[in-house]
Amino acid sequence: MPKIAKKGIDMPASPIRKLTPYADKAKKDGKTVFHLNIGQPDIPTPEIMLDAVKHIDFKVWAYTPSEGTASYREKLSTYYNKLGYGVDASQIMVTNGGSEAITIAFLACLNPGDEIIIPEPFYANYNGFACMADVTIRPILSTIENGFALPSIAEFEKLIDSKTKAIAICSPNNPTGYLYSKEEMESLKALCLKHDLYLFSDEAYREFCYDGNEFVSPMHLDGIEEHVVVFDTVSKRYSACGARLGCLITKNKEVLQTSLKFAQARLSAPSVAQIAGEAAIDTPQSYFDTVLEEYTIRRNILVEGLNAIPGVFCSTPGGAFYVVAKLPIDDADRFCQWMLESFSKDEKTVMMAPATGFYSTPGAGKNEVRLAYVLNQEDLRQALDCLADGLAQYPGKTV
Amino acid sequence: MPKIAKKGIDMPASPIRKLTPYADKAKKDGKTVFHLNIGQPDIPTPEIMLDAVKHIDFKVWAYTPSEGTASYREKLSTYYNKLGYGVDASQIMVTNGGSEAITIAFLACLNPGDEIIIPEPFYANYNGFACMADVTIRPILSTIENGFALPSIAEFEKLIDSKTKAIAICSPNNPTGYLYSKEEMESLKALCLKHDLYLFSDEAYREFCYDGNEFVSPMHLDGIEEHVVVFDTVSKRYSACGARLGCLITKNKEVLQTSLKFAQARLSAPSVAQIAGEAAIDTPQSYFDTVLEEYTIRRNILVEGLNAIPGVFCSTPGGAFYVVAKLPIDDADRFCQWMLESFSKDEKTVMMAPATGFYSTPGAGKNEVRLAYVLNQEDLRQALDCLADGLAQYPGKTV
Numbered sequence: 001m002p003k004i005a006k007k008g009i010d011m012p013a014s015p016i017r018k019l020t021p022y023a024d025k026a027k028k029d030g031k032t033v034f035h036l037n038i039g040q041p042d043i044p045t046p047e048i049m050l051d052a053v054k055h056i057d058f059k060v061w062a063y064t065p066s067e068g069t070a071s072y073r074e075k076l077s078t079y080y081n082k083l084g085y086g087v088d089a090s091q092i093m094v095t096n097g098g099s100e101a102i103t104i105a106f107l108a109c110l111n112p113g114d115e116i117i118i119p120e121p122f123y124a125n126y127n128g129f130a131c132m133a134d135v136t137i138r139p140i141l142s143t144i145e146n147g148f149a150l151p152s153i154a155e156f157e158k159l160i161d162s163k164t165k166a167i168a169i170c171s172p173n174n175p176t177g178y179l180y181s182k183e184e185m186e187s188l189k190a191l192c193l194k195h196d197l198y199l200f201s202d203e204a205y206r207e208f209c210y211d212g213n214e215f216v217s218p219m220h221l222d223g224i225e226e227h228v229v230v231f232d233t234v235s236k237r238y239s240a241c242g243a244r245l246g247c248l249i250t251k252n253k254e255v256l257q258t259s260l261k262f263a264q265a266r267l268s269a270p271s272v273a274q275i276a277g278e279a280a281i282d283t284p285q286s287y288f289d290t291v292l293e294e295y296t297i298r299r300n301i302l303v304e305g306l307n308a309i310p311g312v313f314c315s316t317p318g319g320a321f322y323v324v325a326k327l328p329i330d331d332a333d334r335f336c337q338w339m340l341e342s343f344s345k346d347e348k349t350v351m352m353a354p355a356t357g358f359y360s361t362p363g364a365g366k367n368e369v370r371l372a373y374v375l376n377q378e379d380l381r382q383a384l385d386c387l388a389d390g391l392a393q394y395p396g397k398t399v
Numbered sequence: 400m401p402k403i404a405k406k407g408i409d410m411p412a413s414p415i416r417k418l419t420p421y422a423d424k425a426k427k428d429g430k431t432v433f434h435l436n437i438g439q440p441d442i443p444t445p446e447i448m449l450d451a452v453k454h455i456d457f458k459v460w461a462y463t464p465s466e467g468t469a470s471y472r473e474k475l476s477t478y479y480n481k482l483g484y485g486v487d488a489s490q491i492m493v494t495n496g497g498s499e500a501i502t503i504a505f506l507a508c509l510n511p512g513d514e515i516i517i518p519e520p521f522y523a524n525y526n527g528f529a530c531m532a533d534v535t536i537r538p539i540l541s542t543i544e545n546g547f548a549l550p551s552i553a554e555f556e557k558l559i560d561s562k563t564k565a566i567a568i569c570s571p572n573n574p575t576g577y578l579y580s581k582e583e584m585e586s587l588k589a590l591c592l593k594h595d596l597y598l599f600s601d602e603a604y605r606e607f608c609y610d611g612n613e614f615v616s617p618m619h620l621d622g623i624e625e626h627v628v629v630f631d632t633v634s635k636r637y638s639a640c641g642a643r644l645g646c647l648i649t650k651n652k653e654v655l656q657t658s659l660k661f662a663q664a665r666l667s668a669p670s671v672a673q674i675a676g677e678a679a680i681d682t683p684q685s686y687f688d689t690v691l692e693e694y695t696i697r698r699n700i701l702v703e704g705l706n707a708i709p710g711v712f713c714s715t716p717g718g719a720f721y722v723v724a725k726l727p728i729d730d731a732d733r734f735c736q737w738m739l740e741s742f743s744k745d746e747k748t749v750m751m752a753p754a755t756g757f758y759s760t761p762g763a764g765k766n767e768v769r770l771a772y773v774l775n776q777e778d779l780r781q782a783l784d785c786l787a788d789g790l791a792q793y794p795g796k797t798v
Contacts, residue, residue: 001625001651002564002597008507008657014465017663045460053671054453061444061639066413096495096643099665107531108407112511128664132506134533165401198401226400240460242670244495244643252400258407264416265527266498270669271641272452 007134012127015357018333022340023351031344034383036371037336037351039174039322043239043294043374046287052279053272063268067260068094068247072278076247079281083206085219085230091251093259094269098204098233098246099125105229105248106133108258109198114165116200119151121324121358121365123174123202138164139360144326144368147315148176150184153191166198167191172205172215175358175370176324177299177317179209185216189224199224202231205320207288210296213318225251234273236321238280239291243273295321298373298380305384306371309391311399321373324355324365330396332356332369343390350386367398406533411526414756417732421739422750430743433782435770436735436750438573438721442638442693442773445686451678452671462667466659467493467646471677475646478680482605484618484629490650492658493668497603497632497645498524504628504647505532507657508597513564515599518550520723520757520764522573522601537563538759543725543767546714547575549583552590565597566590571604571614574757574769575723576698576716578608584615588623598623601630604719606687609695612717624650633672635720637679638690642672694720697772697779704783705770708790710798720772723754723764729795731755731768742789749785766797 016038023033067073073089080087095101110116112134118126120139130137138159142148156167167188171180180188192199201218209215218228233246250256263269299316302323306314311328329335332354339349355368373380391397415437422432466472472488479486494500509515511533517525519538529536537558541547555566566587570579579587591598600617608614617627632645649655662668698715701722705713710727728734731753738748754767772779790796 002508002595004653004657005506005508005510005513007510008660011507011657011660011664013660014663017465040462042459044458050455050458050460053455056449056452059443059449060441061449061637061641062439063640066416096499096669097665097667100495103665107404108410109401109404111404111406112533114404125664125666128660132661132664134511196401238460241462242460242667244667244669254403258403258410261407261410261412261527262531264413265410265524265531266496266502267524268496268641268643270495270643270672272671273669 007131011131015124016353018357019336019340019351022337026340026349030347032348033340034348034350034375034379034386036375036383037353039236039372039374040241041236041239041321041374042376043291045239046280046283048283049238049240049276049280052276056272056275061271064271064274066263066268068092068269069274072274075278075281080249083217085217085249087249087251091249091256093248093256093263094274095246095248095263096269097244098202098231098235101231101246101248102126102129102202103132104259104262105200105231106130106135107262108255109229110135110165113163115163116166116168117156117159117164118168120360121175121355123170124357126168137360141361141364142176144313144315144324148173148178148324150180150188153187156191160195164195164197166200168200168202170202170204172208172319174205174320175322175355177320177322179213179318180216182214182216185218185221189218189221192227193224197227198229199227200229200231204233204236207237208292208295208321209319210292210299211318219249229255234277234280238283240276243276244270245273245277295373298377301377301380302371302373302384305381309388312391322370323373324368324370326368327391328397328399329367329391329394330398331366334396335394336369338394339390343393345386345389348382348386350383350390406530410530414523415752417756418735418739418750421736425739425748429746431747432739433747433749433774433778433785435774435782436752438635438771438773439640440635440638440720440773441775442690444638445679445682447682448637448639448675448679451675455671455674460670463670463673465662465667467491467668468673471673474677474680479648482616484616484648486648486650490648490655492647492655492662493673494645494647494662495668496643497601497630497634500630500645500647501525501528501601502531503658503661504599504630505529505534506661507654508628509534509564512562514562515565515567516555516558516563517567519759520574520754522569523756525567536759540760540763541575543712543714543723547572547577547723549579549586552586555590559594563594563596565599567599567601569601569603571607571718573604573719574721574754576719576721578612578717579615581613581615584617584620588617588620591626592623596626597628598626599628599630603632603635606636607691607694607720608718609691609698610717618648628654633676633679637682642675643669644672644676694772697776700776700779701770701772701783704780708787711790721769722772723767723769725767726790727796727798728766728790728793729797730765733795734793735768737793738789742792744785744788747781747785749782749789
């Protein structure tokens with residue numbers, strides 16, 4: 001029997017789905033499981049987008065150009081230019097979800113053995129994309145105590161050596177919800193220019209900034225155009241995760257042309273999604289206002305509810321729809337599994353993502369969990385009750 | 400400015416699209432261009448499939464499980480079991496087109512530096528997937544004179560060394576249209592068992608077998624279950640290239656579980672396509688009968704028409720919808736470009752794919768082109784007229 005590849009062995013399993021068998025078992029046993037573990041929003045997709053799907057009028061479901069349809073890229077450029085990105089359609093390459101944009105950028109820009117610095121905790125699947133491209137992620141610890149703000153530039157400098165090729169950020173952040181300030185972005189810019197590094201910017205949660213906080217992209221900064229590659233997706237913006245539609249944006253021609261070769265090898269992104277994505281650009285502002293209001297309420301319920309539980313702490317995230325909370329427990333992996341296997345309150349329990357999966361540093365995040373506030377307010381309150389009761393009963397509690 | 404990766408430089412550009420700027424120019428100049436260069440069929444997608452898209456009834460366009468929806472995989476298994484594959488849903492992983500199935504299998508099964516033997520000419524994008532996974536393709540020459548039949552096993556044996564990890568085939572073949580016989584498949588099976596190699600089987604054109612020829616998959620052969628990985632796609636079967644829906648099928652549990660980790664990193668395949676793909680399994684047989692009849696007629700028109708042109712030779716392909724033809728010319732790349740740039744007949748011309756892009760051996764296929772018979776009969780006849788005239792006028796002709 002032929003052997004599997006080393007990369008196949010090294011490839012990390014998704015930490016978010018690690019506990020799925022326990023959740024399945026809990027449901028089979030009749031428990032209601034509140035899914036705070038995964039970023040699948042319950043928010044309806046804009047009707048304008050679903051209508052576009054329902055009204056397709058082609059007879060042949062054909063390939064689109066590898067870089068995406070001209071009309072979708074044109075429309076996307078209007079969206080980005082409203083945000084002040086100053087891009088034209090030729091600087092946008094449509095991808096199979098944001099995931100593929102990241103994979104292609106890693107392959108196009110980074111050599112095997114190259115290093116990429118990412119503040120941790122970070123989106124766990126970056127580990128998978130790095131494995132695919134044989135690049136090494138050097139984590140730099142951000143801490144719950146200061147709300148997961150950008151670590152000091154001095155800390156970055158300590159990690160930078162001849163192998164360092166890029167810095168990757170995600171703002172608003174998954175898993176922490178932290179939103180980088182203009183000052184933090186400027187300091188990253190200076191760092192990337194000083195050391196000639198790529199600045200990869202994962203902007204999946206751009207539309208989710210709370211309390212009037214301003215979103216700042218590296219696309220807003222002058223003089224760093226050749227360094228910046230933005231990863232975007234319709235998944236969260238329009239609650240359209242299943243469309244698998246993202247894009248890669250860069251003003252660096254060489255990166256774009258190289259990325260296009262990878263896109264050509266896989267021929268095309270999904271065409272119906274591109275039709276829908278094009279329609280979605282005309283989603284009325286009222287949709288986003290309503291969604292933002294709803295998420296703000298949920299965030300407040302969750303943050304207040306968490307901090308009201310003895311021994312629990314979390315800061316108030318400025319964006320996205322996640323929060324990382326510190327719990328009075330010995331081991332988040334064990335606790336999250338216990339909540340599914342051994343706990344229920346009125347036949348209900350909560351599934352959370354142990355934060356360990358979002359850290360590279362061994363041992364980091366051992367008493368932290370990530371919670372996604374993607375459920376309605378009533379379910380969130382019930383989930384909080386479950387968590388409070390679970391913590392009170394958990395044999396491994398530390399306070 | 401940060402440097403591009405070596406892999407980004409090495410990544411081959413798509414040979415099928417290399418001449419696109421010349422075709423665009425020709426169209427701008429008012430010429431009609433018959434596209435025989437690319438496998439985008441003009442055949443209508445089954446209505447049952449498009450109707451499924453038009454009747455989506457979800458409110459939230461959500462992720463599906465990374466391995467595909469349970470109902471689609473279940474339905475797919477009924478399709479494969481009608482073909483005698485003996486698979487269950489758990490042995491099928493849904494992918495973003497056939498392309499992703501190939502990429503994932505390469506990454507999961509092959510180490511950097513490993514070698515994979517592929518009879519050439521072969522589907523040009525295998526070069527891109529190999530580049531992504533850092534594996535080396537060792538081509539083994541099949542020749543136009545014997546219709547691109549499987550090269551002798553002795554020729555394979557000459558290439559096999561400690562680095563050889565897999566053999567990849569595509570039957571019916573893109574670009575040659577050759578359909579491997581039961582005997583050829585049995586000899587490949589024996590070879591893979593003897594040397595403990597994976598047998599990758601690209602079956603994109605399975606439904607297109609002519610003249611009553613039987614399609615044989617390695618899935619039909621006993622005793623090689625652990626070695627076989629099948630790549631499939633709905634692109635050609637249902638003329639649904641833009642759905643970006645494929646799958647990876649294997650009875651090797653380790654390969655499947657490892658592949659799933661790669662699928663988890665990118666979260667999900669497109670959900671609307673899976674709904675449509677599930678509906679498509681119920682496409683009536685009459686659809687395939689009609690399509691097969693049409694392609695048979697087109698093939699006959701093209702093959703007879705080509706062989707009637709002085710100095711042109713092609714064999715009669717047993718499947719797919721491509722033919723590789725030998726032309727009386729100095730250089731296929733130059734000729735194909737000349738046909739777009741410098742030739743027209745009644746303001747019409749033909750775009751073909753130079754076969755050089757489908758060979759790895761330098762110089763091979765220099766006087767061959769690939770033609771896809773994806774146009775209607777009248778257009779095909781006109782394209783043949785153009786080609787005959789073009790060959791008569793081409794300054795680099797050799798007879």
